[in-house]
Amino acid sequence: MNTISVWRATAPEAGFPTLQEEITADVVIVGGGITGVTLALNLAEKGTSAVLLEAHNVGYGSTGNSTGNLYETISKGIHHIVDQWDSDTARAVATARRAAVEQIDQRVRKFDIPCAFRRCRLYRYATSGNAQESVEREYQGSLKAGLSVHLEKALPTPLAPPSGPVLALDNQAQFHPQAYVRGLARQAANQGCRIYENSTVIEVDKDKRVVRTDKGKVTAREIVFATHSPKGVHLVQAEMIANREYGLAARIARNSFPSGIFWGTGVERLSIRNVDVDDATFLVCVGEEHKTGQENAKISLDRLESSAQAHFNVREVAFRWSAQNYSTADGLPYIGRDATGCFIATGFATDGLTYGTLAASLIADQIAGRDNVFAPLVKASRFSPLKGAKGMAEETASVVKSLIKDYVINRETTQLSQLMPGKGAIVEFEDESLAAYRAPDGTLIAVSPVCTHMKCKVHWNSVETSWDCPCHGSRFAPDGSVIEGPAIEPLERRFLTGQ
Ligand SMILES: Cc1cc2nc3c(=O)[nH]c(=O)nc-3n(C[C@H](O)[C@H](O)[C@H](O)COP(=O)(O)OP(=O)(O)OC[C@H]3O[C@@H](n4cnc5c(N)ncnc54)[C@H](O)[C@@H]3O)c2cc1C
Ligand code: FES
Known part of the structure; x- marks a missing residue:
């Protein structure tokens, strides 16, 4: 099956060269998603010499395969941060994320990036009675986190009536994620960052501060892995779960679906939005999350399509895709320098368009020796076994189970x-x-x-x-x-x- 996201299929060309020489810089950024590209611009704006190496093209990774929603809260529910940490931590998360969304808004306007950015309302609602309790918990958690939430009785048409009140959060945002990162990359390049595409890093010498591609080499004072999950063996990998999730975009009539971020929880968990691209309007549905390598991808994608058809009478599905996310055991991302001496930015779950933007500010501050109030909370070297005990145990069990199942129990083989x-x-x-x-x-x-x-x-x-x-x-x-x-x-x- 040919899979490509609506964003990757409709983004403007990026067109950066391939690295074919040996160069030096203060900072080398590996990865050209929203984290790497935002960092590239942050550094260029401060006059820091930086090189960005992207294996494919800018926005190729999860950024170009996301839903393109920007919000202060987190998709799993900010009440989890209140429960696992406390209200102050949840407030700090919401405040930092609000600032990151604002930064995107300002840059879109400042650089006039054509990426369909718009402010909108976020709706969280139950699609079955048993999910209503989680919406209520999230309402209380949101208030503790300082979010300006309110409850509504109904959803706009054509969404089915919810099972109970709807949690609404105003002034969130949506955009075309790949058009945004490509516009941002052009700005970073205009301001002096050297960006290379089709330049996969195949070797990293952390001691000599050298990264190599098959045709070139960069020597830099600092190495940043903006690769979604850091390359090589890092301690944080033991505390993260890798999940895949599926997306589809179906053509719909213009103005037949309201603008907004729609998160339905219940028997099925769906994230829904619309987007206008040129003359076409698409309904975007994302869901069917499962651990990477542990389910049949075709069945998951078929299930997503059936749900979209059942709820919205979707006829022609124009784009289908899937992408990865990494969630941490204690609910917060890992951002900053880790034990390898390199910078990492990972564990964003499905909230990384905002967390990636935030990570880029944080890493730019740390490289320049500036204080960042959010840094201690998400530091990459933290060890918080009590907060992440359950998740860590589950993840360790999952890795061990995979090892045992695949090595001890013979896997079914084909002739x-x-x-x-x-x-x-x-x-x-x-x-x-x-x-x-x-x-x-x-x-x-x-x-x-x-x-x-x-x-x-x-x-x-x-x-x-x-x-x-x-x-x-x-x-x-x-x-x-x-x-x-x-x-x-x-x-x-x-x-x-x-x-
Ligand atoms: C289905 C889905 C929907 C989502 N929707 C949303 C949403 O609506 N809102 C939100 O906030 N978050 C969302 N997320 C999460 C979000 O997409 C990610 O957290 C975010 O895009 C991560 O950005 P990144 O720049 O860190 O990583 P990526 O965008 O994955 O970029 C990493 C880049 O590194 C490159 N790379 C990897 N290895 C190398 C190498 N060896 N050499 C050079 N380059 C390399 C890759 O090609 C890639 O382009 C979603 C995630 C999924 C899976
Ligand atoms: S990704 Fe770690 S063992 Fe395969």
Whole structure:
């Protein structure tokens, strides 16, 4: 199945060159999503020499596969921060996030970035009776966090009547995330940041402060991993869960759906919005979250489509996609310098357009030696076992379960001869277990199924034609090359004779 998000399909071209030389800078930023690009502009505005290296093109990662909503609260519910931490922490989170949304608003206006930015209301509501309690808890939590929430009786049409009152939060925002980051990247480049696309970092020497791509090398005083999950082995990976989520955009008549952020919770959890792109209007639905590498992607995407059809009489689905998010055990992101000496920005859950913007301000401040009031709360080296105990235990159990299941219990394997074109599967070949994919033209591509990050075994993702690791979310193309996640090295290639 061909998957691409409505944002990636409709964004203006970026068009930055590939790194082909050896250069130096004060800061090298790895990753050109909202975190990396915002940091690039922050540094350029202060005259700091910076280089940004993006493996694909600007906004290619989760930024270009998100829902494009910007809000002060957090999607899981800010009452979780009140419960796990306290009201002061929840207030600090909401205040910092409000400032980040405001910064985006100001930059869109200052640089006149055509990215359909608009202020709107956020609605949170229950779609079944048993979810009403969580809306009520979120109302109380929001008040404690200082959010100007109020309750409404109904949702605008054509949304189905909710099960109970609707929590409304005014003055939030929406935009076209990839158009925004590309506009921002152009500003950063105009102000002196050197940006390179199609420049995957394949080696990092943290001691010598050098990063290498296959054609070039950057030596810098500071290395920033703005790669969503930091590259290589970092302590925070043990406290994060990698999830995949699915999105679709269906063409609808203009003005047939109200503007706003609509979060329905209940038996199914859906995030819904509309967007006008050129002459077309799309309804965007996002949901069906599950742990990476642990569900059938095709079934998840089909379920999302069925929900959209059931609620909104959606006919033609124009775009389908999926993307990754990383959530932390204690509910707060990790931002700042970690034990490796590099800067990281991760654990944003599904709130990273705002957290990424905030992370960029925080890291720019730390590089310049300026104080940042939010920094101690989200520092990358924190250890908060009591706040994250349950999540950490669950995540450790999940990694251990994946290891045991895949190493001790033999995974179901397919006969190589029965592997159909376009399919991937774990196969046995000459006493070795292999991750094999048969391309549509019949070519067989086989790699080792052992993830190069920390040796869990990868699982086939039929929708995105990739090998996904259930432990920390590394994903690999059929030829073994890294798509995303903490792994740096590709899966080892195996060449089969006589196949
Ligand atoms: C379905 C979905 C919907 C979401 N909706 C929202 C939303 O509405 N609002 C919100 O706030 N958040 C949302 N999020 C979360 C948000 O999209 C992310 O948290 C955010 O985009 C992260 O930005 P980032 O810049 O840190 O990472 P990314 O956007 O993933 O950027 C990282 C970049 O690093 C590059 N990279 C990786 N490895 C290398 C390498 N070795 N060398 C060079 N470059 C490399 C990648 O190509 C990528 O472009 C959503 C997430 C999902 C999954
Ligand atoms: S991503 Fe960590 S073991 Fe695969």
